[in-house]
Amino acid sequence: RKEVEQDPGPFNVPEGATVxxxxxxxxxxxxxxxxxxQDCRKEPKLLMSVYSSxxxxxxxxxxLNRASQYISLLIRDSKLSDSATYLCAVNGGKLIxxxxxxxxxxx
Amino acid sequence: NAGVTQTPKFQVLKTGQSMTLQCAQDMNHEYMSWYxxxxxxxxxxxxxxVGAGITDQGEVPNGYNVSRSTTEDFPLRxxxxxxxxxxxxxxxxxxxGPNEKLFFGSGTQLSVL
Numbered sequence: 001r002k003e004v005e006q007d008p009g010p011f012n013v014p015e016g017a018t019v020x021x022x023x024x025x026x027x028x029x030x031x032x033x034x035x036x037x038q039d040c041r042k043e044p045k046l047l048m049s050v051y052s053s054x055x056x057x058x059x060x061x062x063x064l065n066r067a068s069q070y071i072s073l074l075i076r077d078s079k080l081s082d083s084a085t086y087l088c089a090v091n092g093g094k095l096i097x098x099x100x101x102x103x104x105x106x107x
Numbered sequence: 108n109a110g111v112t113q114t115p116k117f118q119v120l121k122t123g124q125s126m127t128l129q130c131a132q133d134m135n136h137e138y139m140s141w142y143x144x145x146x147x148x149x150x151x152x153x154x155x156x157v158g159a160g161i162t163d164q165g166e167v168p169n170g171y172n173v174s175r176s177t178t179e180d181f182p183l184r185x186x187x188x189x190x191x192x193x194x195x196x197x198x199x200x201x202x203x204g205p206n207e208k209l210f211f212g213s214g215t216q217l218s219v220l
Contacts, residue, residue, distance in 0.1 A: 002166075003166075006149070032206045034208070036209075041144070041195060041214070042213070042214070043197060043211035043212065043213055043214055044150065044197075044209075044211055045211070046208040046209070049206060049208070087149055087150065089209075094140070094152060094155050094163070094165060095140065095152070095199075095209060096152060096165075096166065097142070097149045097150040097151070097152075098149050099147060099148055099149035100149040100150075
């Protein structure tokens, strides 16, 4: 079993939809958590860090549940430009990524 | 601003050949790492380093060697390439610290025939 696991994709949603991704991790000593975005097999880029209190950046909201060992990413009012693969990453001394979830936003 | 530079961008090897993927960063980052990405598998950590002279294994280290003689460079060596090592390889670096973001190179597409 991987240390970090994500919802399988792909997610196909219409423009304007709200979509949520979940990610579970097994290392309870993990210290920090992230969501990365990857376009067309290019290098991943940081979308947002995930803090214990939850955090929001425009249409994106990230949450952390340490007790249940999962993080989530909510995208509201999805745009065509949100189409990409979303990867969660967990740092317990080394950064481990989930498998990634592909999102396709359709007109 | 060069950031993280990976070379080559593309490489084709025959089974059994050896090669080194190069990675260099100019941001004075202590932490450097190598990932491979295969369809449906996300990014899997091969090896990482928290500073010059220090390396450690990640999730999938077999078949790969690394060394970290300087802060700037973190080469990945394939001693005897196998078709199972066909993948996209990413090098990444960051400052050491739990909340530091990774900076990625642009990747190397490796095919082993």
